[in-house]
Amino acid sequence: MKAIRRFSVRPVLPEPLRPLSDLAHNLRWSWHPETRELFRRADPDGWRACGGDPVRTLGTVSARRLEELAHDRDFLERLSAAAADLREYLTEPRWYQRAEDELPAAVAYFSPEFGITAALPQYSGGLGILAGDHLKAASDLGVPLIGVGLLYRHGYFRQSLSRDGWQQEHYPVLDPNELPLEVLREPGGAPVRVDLRLPGARTLRAHVWQARVGRVPLLLLDSDVEDNAPRERDVTDRLYGGGSEHRLLQEMLLGIGGVRAVRAYCRVTGHPEPEVFHTNEGHAGFLGLERIREMSGEGVPFDTALEAVRAGTVFTTHTPVPAGIDRFDRELVARHLGDDGELPGVDVEQVLRLGTETYPGGDPGLFNMAVMGLRLARLANGVSTLHGAVSREMFAGLWPGFDAAEVPITSITNGVHAPTWTADEMRALPAGAGGAELWETRRTLREHLVHEVRRRLHASWRQRGASDAELGWIDGVLDPDVLTIGFARRVPSYKRLTLMLRDRERLTELLLHPTRPVQLVVAGKAHPADDGGKRLIQELVRFADDPRVRHRIVFLPDYGMAMAQKLYTGCDVWLNNPLRPLEACGTSGMKAALNGCLNLSVRDGWWEEWYEPDFGWAIPTADGGGPGAAHESAQDRQRRDDIEAAALYELLREHVAPCFYDRGPGGDGLPERWIEMVRQTRQRLGPKVLADRMVREYTERLYSPAARAHRALDAAAAGRLAAWKARVRAGWPRVAIDHVESVCESVELGGSLSLRVRVALGGLEPDDVEVQAVAGRVDESDSIAGDEAVRVPLKPSGGPEEDGSRLYEGPLTLDRTGPFGYTVRVLPSHPLLADPAEMGLVTLPPDDLGAREAAGVLLR
Numbered sequence: 069m070k071a072i073r074r075f076s077v078r079p080v081l082p083e084p085l086r087p088l089s090d091l092a093h094n095l096r097w098s099w100h101p102e103t104r105e106l107f108r109r110a111d112p113d114g115w116r117a118c119g120g121d122p123v124r125t126l127g128t129v130s131a132r133r134l135e136e137l138a139h140d141r142d143f144l145e146r147l148s149a150a151a152a153d154l155r156e157y158l159t160e161p162r163w164y165q166r167a168e169d170e171l172p173a174a175v176a177y178f179s180p181e182f183g184i185t186a187a188l189p190q191y192s193g194g195l196g197i198l199a200g201d202h203l204k205a206a207s208d209l210g211v212p213l214i215g216v217g218l219l220y221r222h223g224y225f226r227q228s229l230s231r232d233g234w235q236q237e238h239y240p241v242l243d244p245n246e247l248p249l250e251v252l253r254e255p256g257g258a259p260v261r262v263d264l265r266l267p268g269a270r271t272l273r274a275h276v277w278q279a280r281v282g283r284v285p286l287l288l289l290d291s292d293v294e295d296n297a298p299r300e301r302d303v304t305d306r307l308y309g310g311g312s313e314h315r316l317l318q319e320m321l322l323g324i325g326g327v328r329a330v331r332a333y334c335r336v337t338g339h340p341e342p343e344v345f346h347t348n349e350g351h352a353g354f355l356g357l358e359r360i361r362e363m364s365g366e367g368v369p370f371d372t373a374l375e376a377v378r379a380g381t382v383f384t385t386h387t388p389v390p391a392g393i394d395r396f397d398r399e400l401v402a403r404h405l406g407d408d409g410e411l412p413g414v415d416v417e418q419v420l421r422l423g424t425e426t427y428p429g430g431d432p433g434l435f436n437m438a439v440m441g442l443r444l445a446r447l448a449n450g451v452s453t454l455h456g457a458v459s460r461e462m463f464a465g466l467w468p469g470f471d472a473a474e475v476p477i478t479s480i481t482n483g484v485h486a487p488t489w490t491a492d493e494m495r496a497l498p499a500g501a502g503g504a505e506l507w508e509t510r511r512t513l514r515e516h517l518v519h520e521v522r523r524r525l526h527a528s529w530r531q532r533g534a535s536d537a538e539l540g541w542i543d544g545v546l547d548p549d550v551l552t553i554g555f556a557r558r559v560p561s562y563k564r565l566t567l568m569l570r571d572r573e574r575l576t577e578l579l580l581h582p583t584r585p586v587q588l589v590v591a592g593k594a595h596p597a598d599d600g601g602k603r604l605i606q607e608l609v610r611f612a613d614d615p616r617v618r619h620r621i622v623f624l625p626d627y628g629m630a631m632a633q634k635l636y637t638g639c640d641v642w643l644n645n646p647l648r649p650l651e652a653c654g655t656s657g658m659k660a661a662l663n664g665c666l667n668l669s670v671r672d673g674w675w676e677e678w679y680e681p682d683f684g685w686a687i688p689t690a691d692g693g694g695p696g697a698a699h700e701s702a703q704d705r706q707r708r709d710d711i712e713a714a715a716l717y718e719l720l721r722e723h724v725a726p727c728f729y730d731r732g733p734g735g736d737g738l739p740e741r742w743i744e745m746v747r748q749t750r751q752r753l754g755p756k757v758l759a760d761r762m763v764r765e766y767t768e769r770l771y772s773p774a775a776r777a778h779r780a781l782d783a784a785a786a787g788r789l790a791a792w793k794a795r796v797r798a799g800w801p802r803v804a805i806d807h808v809e810s811v812c813e814s815v816e817l818g819g820s821l822s823l824r825v826r827v828a829l830g831g832l833e834p835d836d837v838e839v840q841a842v843a844g845r846v847d848e849s850d851s852i853a854g855d856e857a858v859r860v861p862l863k864p865s866g867g868p869e870e871d872g873s874r875l876y877e878g879p880l881t882l883d884r885t886g887p888f889g890y891t892v893r894v895l896p897s898h899p900l901l902a903d904p905a906e907m908g909l910v911t912l913p914p915d916d917l918g919a920r921e922a923a924g925v926l927l928r
């Protein structure tokens with residue numbers, strides 16, 4: 069019989085066991101092995117049955133067992149030690165509390181997904197896992213972050229396979245009462261409620277659930293509440309599901325509702341208000357509009373509120389792939405945010421302008437969340453050095469007149485949370501452990517993986533309709549002594565799940581090599597609407613089903629954090645072959661590296677930055693170096709896949725496998741070079757890939773300056789800045805460079821030029837602008853290389869000329885030999901601008917000024 073409603077009965081813990089409840093409800097257990105061990109001991113079978121989830125374990129443990137534990141001295145001692153440890157962790161001063169800088173009182177961090185533990189499945193892939201690692205590292209460092217997201221009643225989806233290898237999606241219902249969550253309540257006990265007004269006099273209501281991630285609260289908005297109409301109840305049904313309007317409602321709830329949830333949280337707990345709002349990708353961008361609305365309610369004009377809000381906003385872009393960026397129909401946005409919708413009192417035309425794609429090739433009918441993100445944030449970043457450069461190119465059109473190198477988007481390379489992603493066995497290994505010990509630990513982890521793979525494969529085949537009697541072969545799948553390669557990630561086309569299948573014969577030879585075989589573990593989910601991705605999975609599954617190779621290659625369904633933790637730790641080599649430069653960063657290879665797994669990857673994302681021959685292998689790419697992967701023809705793509713796949717096979721056969729199987733002259737020693745690479749990876753690469761390092765960088769380079777700007781730009785100062793910008797913008801068309809003169813004694817290294825520039829300022833004051841000389845190496849077409857150029861401000865000299873123009877002067881040092889050129893330009897200048905390019909205004913010399921004269925002197 070099917071129950072019509074389910075609920076879970078919470079256990080009543082005997083008095084001495086009460087601290088178990090606090091330990092279960094703080095997700096720090098997910099990166100604290102001692103706490104996990106405590107729950108495992110409490111009920112080993114229950115712990116295993118529910119996949120290592122303390123809240124569920126407590127929900128199923130019998131009353132008799134609880135009575136027993138309440139009198140178990142050893143258990144009680146461990147319990148009290150774990151409870152004391154958590155208390156200390158939550159209250160002691162940490163890095164942030166010891167920092168000298170004036171740091172923000174609090175930072176709100178918004179993300180559409182959070183991957184903290186398999187027990188709270190609210191993520192689809194890298195973006196969510198990164199957000200989870202960000203919160204955990206913030207907690208470890210004492211950064212006062214408040215996480216904000218949505219609670220999806222079905223999470224993403226669970227993946228299984230049909231008999232013929234087609235992806236099947238399941239959406240199990242999550243009961244928040246069985247999750248490590250508590251409802252956020254008003255002091256009187258009623259749940260905090262967040263309301264949004266929708267067109268057609270509808271209301272979207274949400275409750276707020278709170279998860280505790282160590283010291284960091286995570287607020288998750290949930291629309292599945294009884295006083296919502298059915299349509300509105302479904303707003304938070306699934307992550308990345310539904311059509312455009314559904315997505316818009318989710319993002320309104322996340323951004324607008326999220327700010328209201330933060331306000332409520334601070335009100336009821338006394339937590340300091342955030343001075344900085346950080347949006348992880350564009351999905352939460354409406355948070356800026358809500359804060360503008362808050363100020364509008366106090367009578368602050370839009371432009372002023374925009375300046376004040378921007379000051380404390382940080383935007384991180386995560387992808388150069390267009391499908392990763394949300395774009396809505398303008399009309400849909402107008403309807404939801406206009407007078408009939410959620411932001412009454414805020415001029416919807418002004419809002420629409422924020423999301424308009426004002427660059428060549430932009431679509432005037434669309435509202436782009438990333439573009440709005442960039443305009444609403446004073447500071448923005450990409451997630452690896454290469455991705456920073458690619459993003460500056462991609463969005464350069466928003467700053468016309470500036471070279472891509474000057475686009476104000478910086479980069480902070482992602483990191484991963486070591487306590488979450490390092491195997492206990494690796495962590496226990498002393499830094500100075502010998503080669504034999506290291507190799508033995510690697511083998512142990514590989515063996516664990518082999519067992520895990522067989523278990524999962526068996527379950528998958530049962531699910532695909534096979535009987536136990538047909539599955540005896542699974543006991544011989546994978547070998548704990550064979551070189552093991554992992555490949556697991558989401559399945560968008562740029563990640564090229566099936567590149568390894570390009571030449572099946574060559575792959576088969578590698579798998580079945582008589583003395584140096586490799587074995588492959590593959591996993592990944594395709595987005596439910598992506599049939600192309602599902603076809604790739606099917607191709608791979610069909611290949612792996614072949615009895616000739618099925619003991620050496622497996623596809624495991626339902627890739628998620630629990631599987632990932634086994635995979636990264638048990639593989640010898642982590643494979644990544646994206647179409648460069650479309651992998652913004654990639655983090656799975658970092659997690660693998662923490663466990664001494666070597667990387668074999670296209671030089672994209674983080675691997676472009678930190679690749680060294682001691683850490684693994686670089687698959688050569690045939691991309692020609694430009695950011696053009698998205699515009700390649702189908703034929704180019706095919707050619708490129710052929711070249712890169714051939715390079716991959718070659719590397720595996722000639723370098724990776726020989727290195728792994730090189731057991732010294734007698735053939736019975738250790739693979740010395742391999743072990744050395746494992747050691748180098750752990751010791752030298754390990755410290756770079758940490759989320760700790762990443763969160764410190766965010767704090768020092770983005771949060772701290774954003775908090776300073778937020779404090780400097782109170783409503784009065786923001787009003788002055790807005791007025792100044794309006795005046796400069798109005799006067800700018802009349803700013804012109806009338807004349808450039810240079811005097812040069814000698815064009816030798818170390819010499820200098822004296823520059824004198826006459827500038828018409830229109831109605832602007834000399835202080836409103838900076839006149840700059842830009843100099844550097846030039847190419848055949850006299851373009852100055854943007855990333856190496858020097859920029860020298862020139863000084864105003866004398867009073868106004870008769871026609872009102874002004875003179876600016878200064879020396880320019882000739883500090884390099886070879887072709888050299890300069891130009892001059894005028895930029896807006898104000899102490900509260902984050903960047904000279906911020907307003908997208910610049911005046912260059914007119915073309916007819918005499919190209920040669922203006923471009924300067926050539927030195928040979």
Ligand SMILES: *Cc1c(COP(=O)(O)O)cnc(C)c1O
Nearest residue numbers: 193194557628629632654655656
């Ligand atoms: C780390 C991780 C990812 C992201 O991996 P990429 O290398 O960025 O593709 C995706 N899913 C899970 C479960 C992860 O742990």
